[in-house]
Amino acid sequence: MNPFRKVLLVPYTFVLMNWAVVAGFYYFMHGHRDFWNASGTRRT
Amino acid sequence: MVEAIFWTSLACIAYVYAGYPLLLLVWRQLAYRPVHKRYQELSVSLVVAMHNERTNARLKMENCFELDYPADKLQVIVSLDAPTDGTEALIRDYARLGVGVVYSPVRKGKAAALNSGVAMATGEILLFADARQQFDKSAVRELVANFADESVGSVSGGLILLDEQGKEASDAVGAYWRYEKRLRAMESDIHSVPGASGAIYAVRRELFVPLRPETILDDVVIPMRIVLGGKRAIFDPAARAYDVATQQPELEYERKTRTLTGNYQLFAQMPELLVPWGNPIFVQLVSHKLGRLLVPYCLASLFISNLFLVHGFYLVFFVGQILWYVLAGAGPLLSTRSGESTARQSIQFGQGEKEI
Numbered sequence: 293m294n295p296f297r298k299v300l301l302v303p304y305t306f307v308l309m310n311w312a313v314v315a316g317f318y319y320f321m322h323g324h325r326d327f328w329n330a331s332g333t334r335r336t
Numbered sequence: 337m338v339e340a341i342f343w344t345s346l347a348c349i350a351y352v353y354a355g356y357p358l359l360l361l362v363w364r365q366l367a368y369r370p371v372h373k374r375y376q377e378l379s380v381s382l383v384v385a386m387h388n389e390r391t392n393a394r395l396k397m398e399n400c401f402e403l404d405y406p407a408d409k410l411q412v413i414v415s416l417d418a419p420t421d422g423t424e425a426l427i428r429d430y431a432r433l434g435v436g437v438v439y440s441p442v443r444k445g446k447a448a449a450l451n452s453g454v455a456m457a458t459g460e461i462l463l464f465a466d467a468r469q470q471f472d473k474s475a476v477r478e479l480v481a482n483f484a485d486e487s488v489g490s491v492s493g494g495l496i497l498l499d500e501q502g503k504e505a506s507d508a509v510g511a512y513w514r515y516e517k518r519l520r521a522m523e524s525d526i527h528s529v530p531g532a533s534g535a536i537y538a539v540r541r542e543l544f545v546p547l548r549p550e551t552i553l554d555d556v557v558i559p560m561r562i563v564l565g566g567k568r569a570i571f572d573p574a575a576r577a578y579d580v581a582t583q584q585p586e587l588e589y590e591r592k593t594r595t596l597t598g599n600y601q602l603f604a605q606m607p608e609l610l611v612p613w614g615n616p617i618f619v620q621l622v623s624h625k626l627g628r629l630l631v632p633y634c635l636a637s638l639f640i641s642n643l644f645l646v647h648g649f650y651l652v653f654f655v656g657q658i659l660w661y662v663l664a665g666a667g668p669l670l671s672t673r674s675g676e677s678t679a680r681q682s683i684q685f686g687q688g689e690k691e692i
Binding site for chain 1: 506507508509512585586588589592593594595596597598599600601604628629631632635660661663664665666667668670
């Protein structure tokens with residue numbers, strides 16, 4: 293990736309990563325995204 | 337009042353990203369605690385949880401067999417969590433070569449898969465890894481050497497993100513990861529790191545307590561339990577694992593969302609972490625983990641308070657914020673035009689091991 297584009301992507305990446313905090317809170321409160329599962333194991 | 341909100345928000349953001357690293361720099365000078373490494377060959381159980389890892393499973397297994405560690409001291413265990421893409425068939429080939437396989441026909445999640453794998457483990461040291469990343473040949477030897485120091489209960493290796501040329505990634509995500517590793521190194525030198533890298537971390541067998549099945553961040557919960565128990569959870573960058581960096585921030589966003597959801601869950605599951613006199617790394621945890629959870633709200637309050645302060649310095653600052661967010665808004669165009677994503681990258685952060 294060209295260096296100029298890399299620099300230009302910094303604000304976007306920063307905002308996106310901070311938005312992930314807000315999204316993370318939403319998913320934590322609502323239990324979305326297949327983060328939670330349950331039951332049964334057998335050994336082979 | 338508005339000025340107070342502005343400066344408090346700015347101070348909070350500045351502390352999290354700059355003040356805390358500076359505090360660690362000074363703190364390390366005053367309270368450096370070296371780890372007394374000694375190369376030894378303790379028995380190790382390497383536990384890898386897999387869901388749908390058809391593209392990574394064979395490479396991971398080959399990597400396990402190439403490690404510079406005595407074969408009779410290294411038990412490899414794969415815990416399969418209801419794969420549907422043929423991973424099971426691939427792994428069964430390796431069962432004939434001595435790899436322990438635990439299979440769950442029902443999807444239970446990564447934490448439960450790790451518990452099942454550990455139940456089969458016989459090693460003095462448990463080494464956890466994700467399917468996707470490759471270990472350096474000396475990684476196990478480097479990790480295990482740290483356990484010669486009795487105060488050490490958990491060791492995290494260093495994950496190195498590589499770009500397409502095979503060099504350490506230098507884009508925004510790569511730079512952020514290098515910054516993160518420097519923080520971890522300083523925290524480790526003082527006492528402990530509040531979390532390990534899920535791609536490569538090891539713990540003493542006797543300190544492992546089975547995870548709650550719904551746990552998202554095993555790599556934070558396990559080391560933090562060890563720290564609360566009185567041992568250190570350190571970071572050793574000499575034990576390396578490699579991964580391909582994503583050049584699309586959107587893919588890193590997916591991974592980050594999962595991690596941050598896990599951070600909220602961490603504080604809900606382990607409120608004792610927030611008791612200053614009960615947690616030996618309270619300041620590090622609050623500054624590193626909790627601080628990051630507060631930053632977006634501080635950014636919002638900084639922007640909103642700045643709307644009411646448009647004179648002198650505040651006006652310049654406001655223009656700076658507007659420019660920053662305009663550039664951020666243009667990011668999706670730049671990102672999608674880059675056209676440099678690969679199938680492997682989409683596996684890394686979208687569908688891979690980290691999502692199980």
